[in-house]
Amino acid sequence: MENHGAESTAPTVIKNHAKVDAKGEDEGQIYEESILLACRQLPKVELHAHLNGSVRPQTIREILEERSAAGEALPVTELQLKDITACGDRSLADCFRLFDLIHAITTTHAAISRIAAEVVRDFAEDRVVYLELRTTPKARPEYGMTKESYIEAVLDGIGLALSQLGQQRCTTMSTDLSCLSRPGVDGGASEGKLDVREAAGCTPGGEGPQMDGCCTAAPGPVDGPASVPSGGSAVVLTNDEAIIVKLLLSIDRREDAAAALETVQLAARYKCRGVVGVDLSGNPYVGSWASWSGALAAARAAGLGVTLHAGEVYSPAETASMLAFRPDRLGHCCCLDRELAETLRSSAIPLELCLTSNVLTQSVPSYPEHHFAELYAAGHPVVLCTDDSGVFGTTLSREYAIAATAFRLRMNALVELGRKSVEYTFADAEEKRRLRSIMDRALVTK
Numbered sequence: 001m002e003n004h005g006a007e008s009t010a011p012t013v014i015k016n017h018a019k020v021d022a023k024g025e026d027e028g029q030i031y032e033e034s035i036l037l038a039c040r041q042l043p044k045v046e047l048h049a050h051l052n053g054s055v056r057p058q059t060i061r062e063i064l065e066e067r068s069a070a071g072e073a074l075p076v077t078e079l080q081l082k083d084i085t086a087c088g089d090r091s092l093a094d095c096f097r098l099f100d101l102i103h104a105i106t107t108t109h110a111a112i113s114r115i116a117a118e119v120v121r122d123f124a125e126d127r128v129v130y131l132e133l134r135t136t137p138k139a140r141p142e143y144g145m146t147k148e149s150y151i152e153a154v155l156d157g158i159g160l161a162l163s164q165l166g167q168q169r170c171t172t173m174s175t176d177l178s179c180l181s182r183p184g185v186d187g188g189a190s191e192g193k194l195d196v197r198e199a200a201g202c203t204p205g206g207e208g209p210q211m212d213g214c215c216t217a218a219p220g221p222v223d224g225p226a227s228v229p230s231g232g233s234a235v236v237l238t239n240d241e242a243i244i245v246k247l248l249l250s251i252d253r254r255e256d257a258a259a260a261l262e263t264v265q266l267a268a269r270y271k272c273r274g275v276v277g278v279d280l281s282g283n284p285y286v287g288s289w290a291s292w293s294g295a296l297a298a299a300r301a302a303g304l305g306v307t308l309h310a311g312e313v314y315s316p317a318e319t320a321s322m323l324a325f326r327p328d329r330l331g332h333c334c335c336l337d338r339e340l341a342e343t344l345r346s347s348a349i350p351l352e353l354c355l356t357s358n359v360l361t362q363s364v365p366s367y368p369e370h371h372f373a374e375l376y377a378a379g380h381p382v383v384l385c386t387d388d389s390g391v392f393g394t395t396l397s398r399e400y401a402i403a404a405t406a407f408r409l410r411m412n413a414l415v416e417l418g419r420k421s422v423e424y425t426f427a428d429a430e431e432k433r434r435l436r437s438i439m440d441r442a443l444v445t446k
């Protein structure tokens with residue numbers, strides 16, 4: 001592996017406060033701010049992000065305020081709210097208790113749409129050019145919600161964000177080139193600037209997204225090379241860098257075979273609306289593989305991508321069954337014995353790796369000891385992802401900055417990581433071509 005080669009005149013060091021508190025100051029040092037800023041300028045691919053885990057803490061507070069103002073009894077106590085909105089070390093078991101609390105708050109179609117819209121905007125702001133968002137469809141009869149209407153609410157939110165992103169790009173062209181400058185998840189240090197060539201592709205009011213089949217923010221006819229950022233933290237976007245968003249439907253491990261099959265059937269039905277695959281997730285201590293394997297085989301037969309959370313805890317028999325199933329991708333794989341690790345390596349199944357999630361939940365002991373290092377060095381296909389950016393207080397750029405520091409990767413190695421990630425997406429051939437060309441330009445200019 002290579003050195004990242006960052007300049008280091010009086011660097012601002014970002015610390016992981018949870019680790020600082022627990023283990024002393026130096027262990028909290030995880031990257032320099034200059035590296036984070038550089039990572040924010042890289043086009044990136046996010047393949048493992050759970051919708052309700054990516055919710056902004058502020059949104060949770062605001063939804064509760066609205067419910068309180070409407071005279072509703074609140075589903076969480078002050079203490080629980082503090083727990084949800086504080087990012088830090090938590091055991092996996094704590095995480096799943098937290099997700100139940102978040103679900104008790106985000107109960108309505110409006111809340112789900114809002115969260116989906118915000119999550120898409122946050123990833124776009126972080127220069128994610130391709131996002132596969134995943135969520136578990138939920139039926140809540142008391143709120144008039146079916147699994148189908150839940151999916152519609154998510155798609156509405158994605159569509160709203162894409163249309164807003166498209167409008168911001170186009171309407172601001174004539175007046176203010178810094179229109180994409182808005183507070184970011186971690187402080188708003190990045191600014192978006194539009195390439196003037198976009199002007200030719202903009203219609204007054206902007207173009208809306210195409211939610212029927214393809215979820216892309218305002219693609220325009222201009223296809224020119226990316227501008228080289230003039231310095232600082234400006235992110236320069238060109239029209240063909242508009243974020244592409246796809247949806248995966250998750251099967252929760254608490255669900256039985258019938259519920260899992262229902263999710264797969266919904267995913268197949270919503271293929272024409274941007275649903276590209278199915279995920280198996282949820283508390284790894286719950287349920288058994290045999291309950292969902294039939295539904296997952298049906299997903300594959302229906303032409304859907306399949307990705308599985310595997311080996312988040314040590315569960316060798318189940319992990320062996322999952323590897324034998326040969327899904328398109330796997331998430332985590334933190335706890336494998338030597339034999340399983342060898343099977344994984346020879347399978348060449350791409351891995352979605354979530355550094356901060358795994359460290360904070362103590363699935364791996366520290367960033368430098370994360371299995372990313374070994375797999376990356378061995379040339380195994382790996383993709384850096386956030387998992388639950390709201391719950392773990394991270395962004396994809398931050399995960400890249402942590403990887404750059406912990407594994408001593410240069411910027412071009414990170415671009416190459418993003419470029420390879422394109423091959424593991426569930427995007428179609430044309431979308432992959434477009435994404436490859438974005439990555440290639442970044443490789444040349446960084």
Ligand SMILES: CNc1ncnc2c1ncn2[C@@H]1O[C@H](COP(=O)(O)O)[C@@H](O)[C@H]1O
Nearest residue numbers: 050051052053099134135136250281282309
């Ligand atoms: C920390 N590692 C993890 N391991 C396993 N499953 C996880 C997870 N993080 C999130 N989820 C899954 O995603 C749901 C929240 O998003 P949605 O309501 O579906 O949008 C959680 O309830 C859990 O099932």
